Amino acid sequence: MMKTIKILLVDDDLKNSMLLKRFVEAEGYEVVYANNGKEGLEMYNVIHPDLILLDINMPELDGFEMARIIRKNDKRVIIFFLTDRTDKVDRLHGFSLKGNDYIPKPFYPEELIAKINERFESLIVNQDVEYQLGDTVFRPNLSSLTYKGETHSLSVRQTEILQMLAENIGKPVERDTILEKIWGDASYSNSLALNVQITYIRRLLPDPSVSITSI
Amino acid sequence: MMKTIKILLVDDDLKNSMLLKRFVEAEGYEVVYANNGKEGLEMYNVIHPDLILLDINMPELDGFEMARIIRKNDKRVIIFFLTDRTDKVDRLHGFSLKGNDYIPKPFYPEELIAKINERFESLIVNQDVEYQLGDTVFRPNLSSLTYKGETHSLSVRQTEILQMLAENIGKPVERDTILEKIWGDASYSNSLALNVQITYIRRLLPDPSVSITSI
DNA sequence: TGGAATTATTACTAAATTATTACCGTTAGT
DNA sequence: ACTAACGGTAATAATTTAGTAATAATTCCA
Numbered sequence A, B: 001m002m003k004t005i006k007i008l009l010v011d012d013d014l015k016n017s018m019l020l021k022r023f024v025e026a027e028g029y030e031v032v033y034a035n036n037g038k039e040g041l042e043m044y045n046v047i048h049p050d051l052i053l054l055d056i057n058m059p060e061l062d063g064f065e066m067a068r069i070i071r072k073n074d075k076r077v078i079i080f081f082l083t084d085r086t087d088k089v090d091r092l093h094g095f096s097l098k099g100n101d102y103i104p105k106p107f108y109p110e111e112l113i114a115k116i117n118e119r120f121e122s123l124i125v126n127q128d129v130e131y132q133l134g135d136t137v138f139r140p141n142l143s144s145l146t147y148k149g150e151t152h153s154l155s156v157r158q159t160e161i162l163q164m165l166a167e168n169i170g171k172p173v174e175r176d177t178i179l180e181k182i183w184g185d186a187s188y189s190n191s192l193a194l195n196v197q198i199t200y201i202r203r204l205l206p207d208p209s210v211s212i213t214s215i
Numbered sequence C: 001t002g003g004a005a006t007t008a009t010t011a012c013t014a015a016a017t018t019a020t021t022a023c024c025g026t027t028a029g030t
Numbered sequence D: 001a002c003t004a005a006c007g008g009t010a011a012t013a014a015t016t017t018a019g020t021a022a023t024a025a026t027t028c029c030a
Helices: A014-026 A035-045 A063-073 A090-096 A110-118 A156-167 A177-185 A188-203 B013-024 B037-047 B063-071 B088-096 B108-124 B156-168 B173-185 B188-203
Strands: A006-010 A031-035 A051-055 A078-083 A102-105 A132-133 A136-139 A144-147 A152-153 B007-008 B030-032 B051-055 B078-083 B099-105 B131-133 B136-139 B144-147 B150-153
Touching: A006 A014, A006 A035, A014 A110, A031 A035, A031 B007, A031 B144, A035 A051, A035 A063, A035 A144, A051 A063, A051 A110, A078 A110, A078 A188, A090 B108, A102 B108, A110 B099, A132 A156, A136 A156, A144 A188, A156 A177, A177 A188, B007 B013, B007 B037, B013 B030, B013 B108, B030 B037, B037 B051, B051 B063, B051 B108, B063 B078, B078 B108, B099 B108, B131 B156, B136 B156, B156 B173, B156 B188, B173 B188
Parallel strands: A006 A031, A006 A051, A051 A078, A078 A102, B007 B030, B007 B051, B051 B078, B078 B099
Antiparallel strands: A132 A136, A136 A144, A144 A152, B131 B136, B136 B144, B144 B150
16 A cells, blocks of 8 residues: 655646646546645645646746745755746756756646656655554554564565554454455455464464454 | 766767767766767667667667667666657657656757756765665675675675665565666566575675565 | 354465575676 | 686575464354
8 A cells, every 4th residue: 555645736727737637646646736826835835745746827926936935945845847938047947946847838648647657656665654553563564563672574465454454443344345355355265264364463463452353 | 086977878960969968068977979879779888877868860770769678678777868759659658668758859958957967966965875784884886895894895786786775774675676676677587586696695794783684 | 042153263285485505607807 | 818706597495475174262143
């Protein structure tokens, strides 16, 4: 399970933006839209995006200004300027503000997607999700359980199952849901296999404050 | 002291290329020029560039074809397509060949420079990197491991692998990621080769406070 | 309460994965 | 051309995994 990558789209052209938004979302990114620089800044402070698609010509606060403000405190976020201003000064201005790319309109959505994918290719793996289960910490990406300093590692199956349970902590998860999602079909033999795996997981959870119960 | 970054410029337009070459060289990069794809491939094999500026329309062997051949064995080199073909199919084709950018002509040399600088910014900063692995110091640029005053040197392969692991210390790195990035494809036989290299690296890491584990 | 259905536990096994060592062809430096 | 290092293949070993099977414990109702 990967943390979704958040993209902030700032452009005063609502119509085209909605289209673009849908395109990018279809690729699995989370897209938040802002209509101008001022609104963009507000959204930026709320969602802390991983990438900003930034139009330059905008009322209230233009893209350059917005980028300048953001870059003062955030060197990490990736900024793509999207604009139909194509003159040299502007394009270079974009780079001098530490924009990471400058994409002149009109562009093909696929092209933008390709550029976005390229940026996040390496980041897509390796997220740092953690679940606190009682006094035990479960790290799906490390396939590990840590309790009282002791860390045990889980097999992939065990990790898959425990992740489903951890995501729904407190709530019950249907047997068949687990079977469908992990085994692909809810056959009887798989159900038995699940029992076995649950036993294994329980054995690795000596923490009395956690328990897996069946209802 | 930083390793110079090598750029291979492949374009059949001699006149413009010489101009561009000078521009890029003025920025501190080492630029090697090739007049067509065939020549480009030869130069590629000689100098192993860090980045390739690649024209598409060329006699002998076009840029797409050249990129395809190179990408078969080298996933790491950065490829920028430079071209006046601006139609959609071509631009996307460029990305599908794992080109890292597609820059339509005409462009401003400053803009290209900005894009190049942006790509190597992290490398330029990370010149004399050292990784502290437990009580061992790993210096990728020296291909060396120092533990208790003893320094051992690593082979290129071992350095590449250890660097990937060191960059993600504490986090797991996908086998396939390593294989893709270093070997170029995640075939089974390469996977076995990786096992061997890991064994070699472990042998050079007698420090009990460091370990490479598979999960 | 009794017995069927469900869930738990343990032991066992075949397959897959990872580790280690030995060996070999290629390459670069002398 | 000799040598050493390198990076890989091959053979084999060790470990891990995800099941099955056998058996036990628990739950649920008529």
